[in-house]
Amino acid sequence: MASAVRYRELAVSGAYAFTPPVFEDERGLFTSPYQEPAFVEALGHPLFRVAQSNHSKSRRGTVRGIHYTVTPPGVAKYVYCARGRAIDIVVDIRVGSPTYGRWDSTVLDPEGFSSMYFPVGVGHAFVALEDDTVMSYMLSGSYEAHNELSLSPLDPALGLPIPTDVEPLLSARDTAAPLLAQVRAEGGLPEYDKCRDIEAALWRP
Numbered sequence: 068m069a070s071a072v073r074y075r076e077l078a079v080s081g082a083y084a085f086t087p088p089v090f091e092d093e094r095g096l097f098t099s100p101y102q103e104p105a106f107v108e109a110l111g112h113p114l115f116r117v118a119q120s121n122h123s124k125s126r127r128g129t130v131r132g133i134h135y136t137v138t139p140p141g142v143a144k145y146v147y148c149a150r151g152r153a154i155d156i157v158v159d160i161r162v163g164s165p166t167y168g169r170w171d172s173t174v175l176d177p178e179g180f181s182s183m184y185f186p187v188g189v190g191h192a193f194v195a196l197e198d199d200t201v202m203s204y205m206l207s208g209s210y211e212a213h214n215e216l217s218l219s220p221l222d223p224a225l226g227l228p229i230p231t232d233v234e235p236l237l238s239a240r241d242t243a244a245p246l247l248a249q250v251r252a253e254g255g256l257p258e259y260d261k262c263r264d265i266e267a268a269l270w271r272p
Contacts, residue, residue: 072105077171079159081186081266083109084173089180098180100147101205106184114184115143115207115269123202125153125195128233132192132241133218134140138257141187141265142208148175151200156227158190160218160247163259166249172228175202187269188262189242192220194229207269217244218257224248 073086085105089098103113125131128177133156136142158170174196175181185191193202217240220227225247231237250256 072102074105074109077089077157077183078165078166078169079120079157079171079189080164082157082189083184084130084181085109085184086179089178091145100182101145102178107209109149110184112270114145114205117205117207119206119209121202121204121206121210125151125200125202126236127195127198127200128230129195129200129236130192130220130229130241131238132156133160133220133227133244134192135160135190135216135218135257136208137214137216138188138262139177139265140208140214141208141262142264143187143259143269144185144191144207145182146175146185146191146193147180147203147205148221149201150177151195151197152176153196153200153202154228154230155202156192156194156268157185158192158218158225158227158247160190160258161188161257161262162251167259168225168226170227184262186260186262187266188257190218192227196216196230217241218250219244220248222246253266
């Protein structure tokens with residue numbers, strides 16, 4: 068029986084967007100942003116064992132990313148927006164991937180309750196479209212500062228969908244982040260085959 072959750076594979080290989088049904092009545096609403104049957108139907112296996120959950124609140128115009136984790140160890144993510152509205156972006160930076168250099172995006176908000184799954188090794192960024200936008204993440208690995216790297220979200224070669232009606236608000240780290248081509252030339256990007264092997268090990272018994 069097909070799941071009631073709608074899902075689609077994004078333009079980045081292995082990345083998915085999920086949209087669950089939302090049940091509303093006079094009290095409010097109820098939904099389940101992650102549902103294992105739909106995830107298994109899409110990817111063929113359950114979500115990773117959750118090692119850490121993150122919560123961020125951002126002003127309108129805030130751009131966080133492009134962030135990625137050194138691989139190995141690598142980290143997979145499951146992300147949704149609990150408040151406000153954001154453009155959530157996945158960028159394929161895995162050298163050797165059939166979709167290397169491509170990106171895709173989904174608008175996340177607490178009306179549609181869409182979520183995004185990011186496989187090991189990809190880059191992640193989001194743009195807050197409203198004040199007090201809250202993003203929640205489940206991660207397959209714990210945060211270790213020395214493993215967390217950044218690429219410029221303003222890289223003209225990527226052309227990410229960052230709105231121009233407000234000045235982008237970036238951290239000092241993201242402002243100074245290098246371009247994708249520079250990091251690739253220096254050999255600093257994840258390798259697709261290694262990412263796939265690490266991701267497969269996340270759900271093996």
